[in-house]
Each structure stands twice: as structure tokens, then as C-alpha cells.
Amino acid sequence: MARTDKSKSRNEAGQPASPYLSAGERAAKSRAIRDAVPRASHGGWHTPAQRQDPVDILIASNDGRIPELIPIRFGRMAESPFAFYRGAAALMAADLAVTPTSDIRVQACGDAHLMNFGAFATPERNIIFDINDLDETLPAPFEWDLKRLAASVVIAAQYLSLPQSDAARTVTDVVREYRERMLDYASMRALDVWYDRIDIQKYQDRAGDPDVVALVRKRLAERVESERRKSVPDFLYPKFVAESGAQPRIKDEPPLIFHPSGDLAPGLESGYGEAIAAYREALPEHVRTLFDRFHFVDMAIKVVGVGSVGTLCGVGLFMAADDDPLFLQVKEARASVLEPYAGKSAHPNHGQRVVAGQRLMQSASDVFLGWTRGQNGRDFYIRQLRDMKITAILADWDTRILRQYTRMCAHALARAHARSGDAATIAGYMGSGQTFDDAIGEFAMEYSAQNQADYRAFIGAIREGRLQAQIGG
Structure with missing residues (x-):
């Protein structure tokens, strides 16, 4: 077989094909992106001066919905700032679009809050943990998913009335888990990445508290049995x-x-x-x-x-x-x-x-x-319908359980991004230190305040009669 000259190879469109780069070379190339978009630039959140009214965005998102059901939607969102965050994906998408972006694209979930992760049955009837709601999926920058997950962690901690210091530590730990898992995927063979899965029965966490890991596995096993029935x-x-x-x-x-x-x-x-x-x-x-x-x-x-x-x-x-x-x-x-x-x-x-x-x-x-x-x-x-789908029930969680569960979410998100994107490029950009972890954590903490403000505006619109809400629907 004749040797192909890489420098002269062409793709199907007849254009010169990109030369092969090793994982190390792709990581090194992605580190150059930091010059244009420093990792620290992802930190913090400041409300843009020309930001659209959040209530207007929510009203626009009702286009095409069944009118009689819209009050049920708003009633469910009115239950808490966390429930509001779950229903306001369109609002955060608009906000993410004005934040600094690496433009390292993956197949994004589009709505990667922690309630859109969970366990479900594979065709072989094994129970795995993964993203389980992909209604908003679309190719987009990888950090958009990570920022939505991170903000949901902080808002969930607030919903559970956990100390703010615990929320800050937990969200930074979630980002670190994503970064370190991505670094692992960057060194794995392509087929090993593709076939990797988070098996509930075998799940281990090298950085987790063994007792808490066992507790989370026990709770999931109980939920699995309940959902199986x-x-x-x-x-x-x-x-x-x-x-x-x-x-x-x-x-x-x-x-x-x-x-x-x-x-x-x-x-x-x-x-x-x-x-x-x-x-x-x-x-x-x-x-x-x-x-x-x-x-x-x-x-x-x-x-x-x-x-x-x-x-x-x-x-x-x-x-x-x-x-x-x-x-x-x-x-x-x-x-x-x-x-x-x-x-x-x-x-x-x-x-x-x-x-x-x-x-x-x-x-x-x-x-x-x-x-x-x-x-x-x-x-x-x-x-x-209901193919043994298991979602989180936050009601009695403490900081330890929230930390363990959200680490699993970060693992699942990293695995999904590594399948659709280039793990070496993403890992190279994030690096091996805490700079990226701290930046996304800071964003999540500050964006939670934006969510609180938007929730107050939403509740105010309901009280004023601008929005109709059926509480308890």
C-alpha cells in the first residue's frame, strides 16, 4: 500500500485536510486559546446594561405552547428559585451568550442543571448514570454546559439552606471533577472513551468519602428497585x-x-x-x-x-x-x-x-x-415511558450527599463532552491547576444572585397579573 503524504491529503470536498495532531499537540494548541480567552475571564457575572427583561423572555418562550397549560408551567416555576431556574433555560442561554467563550465546541446538553441527570436502564437492562434530558441539545461551547451545571449546584445548596461556604466548596469541587475526568479521557483510547459508562452498581469515586459513596449507591439502589416495579x-x-x-x-x-x-x-x-x-x-x-x-x-x-x-x-x-x-x-x-x-x-x-x-x-x-x-x-x-428513569430527590440532602451526587453529574458531563468533542483540546485549555475551577465557581456563586433577582421579578409579575400561575399544578 502506498504511503499517503499527509501534507497533500485532501478531504471529500477537495480541500486540503487538516494534518494529524497527537493528543499532546492538540492540548498544546488549545493552551494558546488562553491568550485570547484567559481562564480567569470565565469568573464572575455582571448584569449587562442592555439585558432583556427576564419576564419578557419567559413570555416569548410560551410561543406555540398550549395556552391552557402555561399557568401550570409558571405555577411549577414559582415554587422556589431552584424550580424557577429549572424552567428558565432560555433566560440563561441568553446570558451565557454574552460571557467569554473558548469556542471549543461539543455536543452540548443545553440545559445541564443537576435535575437533568439521573439513572436509567440500558437496552441490556443495566442501570447507568448519565444525562437524561437532552431537549435543548445542540453543538455549542463546552463551558456553557458546565456553567449551567455549576450554577444549579449553588442554587440547589441555597434551596437546601446549606451554608454559603459549603456551596462555594461544593461547586469548585464539581468543576475540578469535570476537569480531572476530562484529563483522564484525554489520555484514553478513542474506543475506550466511547464505551465508557457510569455503572451504578460498580460506581467508585477516588476522591469521594467512601461512606457517602456507599450511602448514595444505597439510595440509588433503593430508587432503582422502586422504579423497576x-x-x-x-x-x-x-x-x-x-x-x-x-x-x-x-x-x-x-x-x-x-x-x-x-x-x-x-x-x-x-x-x-x-x-x-x-x-x-x-x-x-x-x-x-x-x-x-x-x-x-x-x-x-x-x-x-x-x-x-x-x-x-x-x-x-x-x-x-x-x-x-x-x-x-x-x-x-x-x-x-x-x-x-x-x-x-x-x-x-x-x-x-x-x-x-x-x-x-x-x-x-x-x-x-x-x-x-x-x-x-x-x-x-x-x-x-418510565423506562426505570431515576431523578434526584433533594428534600433531605446534606452537603455530603449534594457533593457526591454533583460529582457524578460532572463525571457524566465530562464523559458526554469527551464523546462528542476533543478531550485533549478541552483538557489542554482548562489545564492542571485550579484557575479554571475557581473561575467557574465564582461565576456560579454570582449567577445564583442573578437567578434570585430574576425569580423575584417573576413572582412580582405573577402578583401584578402580568403572568398567570396555577400554584400546585
């Missing part, structure tokens, strides 16, 4: 389905579960045939064989989460036999909140954008993950 058809079917008519029908529990009108869901009369067919084509060929064993029975709107409330989300019931149901969650996929600042998606369907990002960032994704488009022109992605 709730995910089986024998639990889901009687919970969601009534059999009083000619065929099974999802139970209406308005305003959180209800059957849509033909105006809201134009495919209703045809049984959503076109959308289901398009979804089937988005599945891998071997999964289609499995999906073809099920037939569509019913579909209902189901309100979920905080940020997704008001979007057209639902649950579909499919049956392979009288005692063999499949529940699929159908979620509307809108343009990512990052799009105005990071650029448009390369995918023509936002459901496809979410699926592609999920498959790239997660170490394992749901076997029924796919996308489609409705007759109303809305994009959707589809996955199994």
Missing part, C-alpha cells in the same frame, strides 16, 4: 388505562392527562398513521421488527416536567396482545434555546436533533428512541 406493564397498565369501552383507553385526569381535540392533534382521526409510519422509519431496522409486533391503541396529552409544560407532549398506548402493552412518551421538540446564539441545527427535524444528540452524548439510549413530525408541522421525539 413502577416500570413493569403490570404497574403501568392499570395506572394509565381504563377498559370500560370496546377497547383500552388512557384515563383522562385533566388538566395533566387528557385526550386532545382534532384541532390540537390533526392526526387524531386517522389514528396518527402518517406520524407513526415516519417514526417507524426513524428506528433502526432490527427495532422495527420489534415495533411491528405492536399496534396503536390510544394517545393522550400528558403534562411533564417544568420546562416542557405547555409543549405538545403525550403518552401513546400500543398493544402486542391483551396483556402485552407498550407505553411510548411523545415529546414535542422545539428549536433549542441555544439556537439564537450557537447557530441552527444541522437536522431538518428538531426531534431528529434531540435523538442524534442523545445517541451521541449518552453511553446507552432507549431502544425505541426515534422521531417524527405531526400533521400540524410540529416535530417530536419518542421513547419509552
Whole structure:
């Protein structure tokens, strides 16, 4: 075989291809970025003079949502500054866009707060810890995800009434965990990075307190067992389905579960045939064989989460036999909140954008993950409902548990970024010292004050009648 001259190699477009650089060379090259964007420049947060009214941004984010559900969305956000932060991804995206950026891009989560991490079942039925909500995923600078995670750690600590000094130490530790994990990934072989996963049963933390690691693993194991019971058809079917008519029908529990009108869901009369067919084509060929064993029975709107409330989300019931149901969650996929600042998606369907990002960032994704488009022109992605998904319950956490859990989040985020981006470049930019850790920690502490101010403005808008909120929805 003839030797290829690297200096003359060309890509498929006929342009000179970039020469191969070793991991060390890529790291060294990225260190030069510090001259233009010093790591310390990521520290702190100052409210821009021309910053848009946060309430206006939230009102604009309601475009296209189901009007009757918007008060439920705002009611959930009004519960606390932490709940507000969860629902205000569009607000922080606008703020991140004016901060210094390395422009080292990865497939970003887009909404990497700590409640969007958790455990779930792989297709092999193992339980792993990973990012579990990627509705806003889009290529963007790596530090945007890290800043959103870091700020959520501080705001969670405040929600738990932990000392401010504990919040500061915890968030700096989270950034350090991300940086050190990325340094590890930079030295690993490409396939080892790709196949790496955080197995709940085997999880260890070299810098964690062994007793706290054991406690977190025990709690997760208990949650896993609880969710395992709730995910089986024998639990889901009687919970969601009534059999009083000619065929099974999802139970209406308005305003959180209800059957849509033909105006809201134009495919209703045809049984959503076109959308289901398009979804089937988005599945891998071997999964289609499995999906073809099920037939569509019913579909209902189901309100979920905080940020997704008001979007057209639902649950579909499919049956392979009288005692063999499949529940699929159908979620509307809108343009990512990052799009105005990071650029448009390369995918023509936002459901496809979410699926592609999920498959790239997660170490394992749901076997029924796919996308489609409705007759109303809305994009959707589809996955199994409650496939042993486990999210955090903060209520009784202390500093030790918060620290351990958020270190796991940082590990998962670093692993996801290392899959889609270049770990050597990211690690080279962050370096081996604490400069970057301290800067992101400082940003998170100061941005938490911005979140508090925005929350107060939000509550004020509700009291003034500018926004309608259904508390407790």
C-alpha cells in the first residue's frame, strides 16, 4: 500500500485536510486559546446594561405552547428559585451568550442543571448514570454546559439552606471533577472513551468519602428497585388505562392527562398513521421488527416536567396482545434555546436533533428512541415511558450527599463532552491547576444572585397579573 503524504491529503470536498495532531499537540494548541480567552475571564457575572427583561423572555418562550397549560408551567416555576431556574433555560442561554467563550465546541446538553441527570436502564437492562434530558441539545461551547451545571449546584445548596461556604466548596469541587475526568479521557483510547459508562452498581469515586459513596449507591439502589416495579406493564397498565369501552383507553385526569381535540392533534382521526409510519422509519431496522409486533391503541396529552409544560407532549398506548402493552412518551421538540446564539441545527427535524444528540452524548439510549413530525408541522421525539428513569430527590440532602451526587453529574458531563468533542483540546485549555475551577465557581456563586433577582421579578409579575400561575399544578 502506498504511503499517503499527509501534507497533500485532501478531504471529500477537495480541500486540503487538516494534518494529524497527537493528543499532546492538540492540548498544546488549545493552551494558546488562553491568550485570547484567559481562564480567569470565565469568573464572575455582571448584569449587562442592555439585558432583556427576564419576564419578557419567559413570555416569548410560551410561543406555540398550549395556552391552557402555561399557568401550570409558571405555577411549577414559582415554587422556589431552584424550580424557577429549572424552567428558565432560555433566560440563561441568553446570558451565557454574552460571557467569554473558548469556542471549543461539543455536543452540548443545553440545559445541564443537576435535575437533568439521573439513572436509567440500558437496552441490556443495566442501570447507568448519565444525562437524561437532552431537549435543548445542540453543538455549542463546552463551558456553557458546565456553567449551567455549576450554577444549579449553588442554587440547589441555597434551596437546601446549606451554608454559603459549603456551596462555594461544593461547586469548585464539581468543576475540578469535570476537569480531572476530562484529563483522564484525554489520555484514553478513542474506543475506550466511547464505551465508557457510569455503572451504578460498580460506581467508585477516588476522591469521594467512601461512606457517602456507599450511602448514595444505597439510595440509588433503593430508587432503582422502586422504579423497576413502577416500570413493569403490570404497574403501568392499570395506572394509565381504563377498559370500560370496546377497547383500552388512557384515563383522562385533566388538566395533566387528557385526550386532545382534532384541532390540537390533526392526526387524531386517522389514528396518527402518517406520524407513526415516519417514526417507524426513524428506528433502526432490527427495532422495527420489534415495533411491528405492536399496534396503536390510544394517545393522550400528558403534562411533564417544568420546562416542557405547555409543549405538545403525550403518552401513546400500543398493544402486542391483551396483556402485552407498550407505553411510548411523545415529546414535542422545539428549536433549542441555544439556537439564537450557537447557530441552527444541522437536522431538518428538531426531534431528529434531540435523538442524534442523545445517541451521541449518552453511553446507552432507549431502544425505541426515534422521531417524527405531526400533521400540524410540529416535530417530536419518542421513547419509552418510565423506562426505570431515576431523578434526584433533594428534600433531605446534606452537603455530603449534594457533593457526591454533583460529582457524578460532572463525571457524566465530562464523559458526554469527551464523546462528542476533543478531550485533549478541552483538557489542554482548562489545564492542571485550579484557575479554571475557581473561575467557574465564582461565576456560579454570582449567577445564583442573578437567578434570585430574576425569580423575584417573576413572582412580582405573577402578583401584578402580568403572568398567570396555577400554584400546585
